[in-house]
Amino acid sequence: MRVLLSTYGSRGDVEPLVGLAVRLRELGAEARVCAPPDEDFAQRLAGVGVPLVPVGRSARALTTGGPPPTAADLPRRAAELMASQFDVVTEAAEGCDVLVATGMMPAAAGALSVAEKLGIRSVSVTFQQLTLPSPGRPPLAYPGRPLPPDVTDNRVLWDLDARSIDALFGEALNTNRASIGLPPVVHVRDYVIGDRPWLATDPTLDPWQETPDLDVVQTGAWILPDERPLPDELVAFVEAGEPPVYVGFGSMPMRASANAAQVAVAAIRAQGRRALVGRGWADLALIDDRDDCFAVGEVNQQALFGRVTAVVHHGGAGTTTTAARAGAPQVVVPQAADQPYWAGRVAELGIGVAHDGPTPTFASLFAALDAALTTETRARARAVAGAIRTDGATAAAQLLVDAIGHGRKGQPVSA
Template identity: 70%
Template sequence: MRVVLSTYGGRGSVEPMVGLAVRLRELGAEVRVCAPPDEEFVDLFAGIGVSPVPVGRPVRPMVASVEPGSTVGLAQRAAELIAAQFGTVAATAEGCDALVATGPLPVTAGARSVAEKLGIRYVHASHQPVILPSPHQPPPARRGRPLPPGVKDNRELWELDARNANEMFGAEINTHRAAIGLPPVHHVRDYAFTARPWLATDPVLSPWPDSSGLDVVQTGAWTRPDDRPLPPGLVKFLDAGAPPVYVGFGSTPMGADIAKNTARVAVEAIRAQNRRVILAHGWAGLDLIDDGDDCFAVGEVNQQALFAGVAAVVHHGSAGTTTMAARTGAPQVVVPQGADQPYWAGRVVDLGIGVAHDGPTPTVASLLACLETALTAETRARARAVAATIDTDGATTAARRLLAEIDPNGRSLPA
């Protein structure tokens, strides 16, 4: 069987597809991938022997250049992503049995249209729950369209979100659909999500309410197998003293001044706890503030191995970093910058496995207060207890389910 994976976005949208691709191939499927052309994403897939078909512009320079909340160029970028689904992705999906898509609505609505035209199985996958309609939560605001402050009913807000989606992307989607002989869709968001979207999150970290009204299939988080050794210099640093505190903001960009201040605040707060520091460069560009031997800077490393040896993880609150820290039993300090990150910060607090910083810009005093709680024996014990309950391989669950839906008799699945 052949499966095509279509994704676009930061690392949180791309890396889970690497994990799914690994498991699908282990089960005998041929996997094709359409992904953004950033070098680091190409390298991720190259590490599992897959050459992704490039789609859209590189993500990292684009997100670094867009002002927060700005709608400049949004329509053009959406049009490009939609066109890529009907063009590049459609060509890649020829001869495939299923198409799995994740990412922004222009990607997934276009991808489902392609699957509809080809007559193949389509799955919408979300790696965080906040975009899925539920009366238990409000929708995230779409760029340039803030939620009306006077409306508190979540159902009403989701109806408004559906109208916004139609206005922003409906005409472009339907123009491409008409060009390949498909009828128009009148509810773009719900069409893209389907009546049964997949939620690739851990049910302990991210429980989906049964009373949501949406038939969500929760598979567990899709994480890629990672057996890479840590760099020798990092191993030497870890072995030289007590477990350090890790600080990283993943694929969240920051301006140079903000990154410099964030690094300074983090180092000073952690030093005040008599702890050593590991700074991850990431898209934020964090770096050492001096030549002290109590700090070490890293680039791309095996987080599964690293987090097992740290005292705590200070991070932005992405689904991937939150899940990895939880799996390894590392206490967390979440400093949410936006998007779904406040949700994950709340889950960390609810589970008692860490602390949520109030706001995106910590001071030495505010971060120190968070660290004082995260570094207690009670928080570490709770983090270890929760770690034992986390599903370590949702990608296998998803791969088996997908292939079983393509071939209900299971002829292709190994025992």
């Protein structure tokens, strides 16, 4: 039994597939991952013995190497990404029983098209619910295509979203599909979501509200227990005083705040706390040589977040879930995409603070930390930690194995 897990995106798009691949292997299935060729992705997968099939250009280079994409750039980038998906995924999927598609929508559309061509069963997965149409909230806006401020009917906005996605990605997708003898897709978003999409998020952090138009399977977040030890130097710093405040922005380039590290360290020091700076894709660095700060690169956040007093971060789904599981109060400084949503969920649950906007100042971050470090917020964070599920990857792996065993080749996966 062979499973291909296909994605294109940042670390938050790759890390969940690490957990699913390991759980599939425990159930006797062979799993491999198609993902960007970034070194940290390759090392993470190699560390758990899962093969990486590199596809496309470096995600880090695309994210940090220039200005953010405009509406004019997106169709060209989508065409390049889809072409690489059709080339690489087609070869990687040969002989597989099922394909799991996630990540950026053009990449998922390409991977699903390959599965369709090869007659392989497939499932579409998202790690946040904001791309799933719901009358209860508006869709995300694409760069250069803002939602009209005078429209408040969410159903109308979702119709506009479908048209935007078709305009951005439809031509590239159908050109590539025609090249392998597939018919055109009428609506890209509907094709990618399918009849029964999977939502791989925690029900406590991200409760899905049932809608009459969509049958969603919420598996829980795909998390693999991380057994990697923390570096000795990091452990020595953590144990040298009161638990520090961690600040890091993951795969975000932090274009809006060039002095993010300076602002964060100053605000943390003003709280009488020590600072632990996660370099991330923004390459955050220490601002001086004082011994109350320490910088760290790739690290086991599951182990680390249980040893800090608070986590200041960008609001990625994975980081939010990891901090919540650790019971660490959070300050979320959302930068883009689904991150304002996760910031709002942290605030609504009372486990931290949603910073207003992507550019923190000393005053705004000091105030946010002040609120996050209250006795009430700490107690609430510890209480919610106990409600976070840890079996999402196991549940998803079992659903896949069961579906492969009982389904027919070429049919979508159901649960």
